[in-house]
Amino acid sequence: QVTLKESGPGILQPSQTLSLTCTFSGFSLSTYGMGVGWIRQPSGKGLEWLANIWWDDDKYYNPSLKNRLTISKDTSNNQAFLKITNVDTADTATYYCARIIPHRFAYWGQGTLVTVSS
């Protein structure tokens, strides 16, 4: 059974760095073809893809967030991470991680709400 669970700080202030963790089970990110992606959704709005990381450590980012994103993984502990630097109120959203089976977001976590507020 595949499960994913996101965790984050809940609330942080503008200009801080957002650190998110995706803890998953039921698959391994060291398996050929596997990947994990991050997607966010502001309240009442649509979905925005942020970044993907693959079993071979290949990484892809949404250029709209310029150089603010860093995705990484810890294969031994079945975790993936996303950092977003210099956050502002526009980064307030529910953040999801999802297991990628090429090429689709096959399983999603429950999401973690992140609020950026001073």
Next chain:
Amino acid sequence: EIVLTQSPTTIAASPGEKVTITCRASSSVSYMYWYQQKSGASPKLWIYDTSKLASGVPNRFSGSGSGTSYSLTINTMETEDAATYYCQQWSSTPLTFGSGTKLEIK
């Protein structure tokens, strides 16, 4: 960036009615993916590779299309189908989603 335009934005359908949601891409894509999201829940993969139903998806759903025009069809609407549906392309980065179609029960 490939922009995906969904229509309609909102639709209300009666049980038993046929429903079609369309997704138009600003450039040609190889496949389209669809996700269902119910209120307060995370999205679920619903249709992949344009026309393949994800596990557990009722066969009253179907997907079709090619190039820049794709659609999701519900043959006979049921109350449990009320949700927001998003299309998504994986042909080029950045990966993009449509803005969603909210399907309501009439």
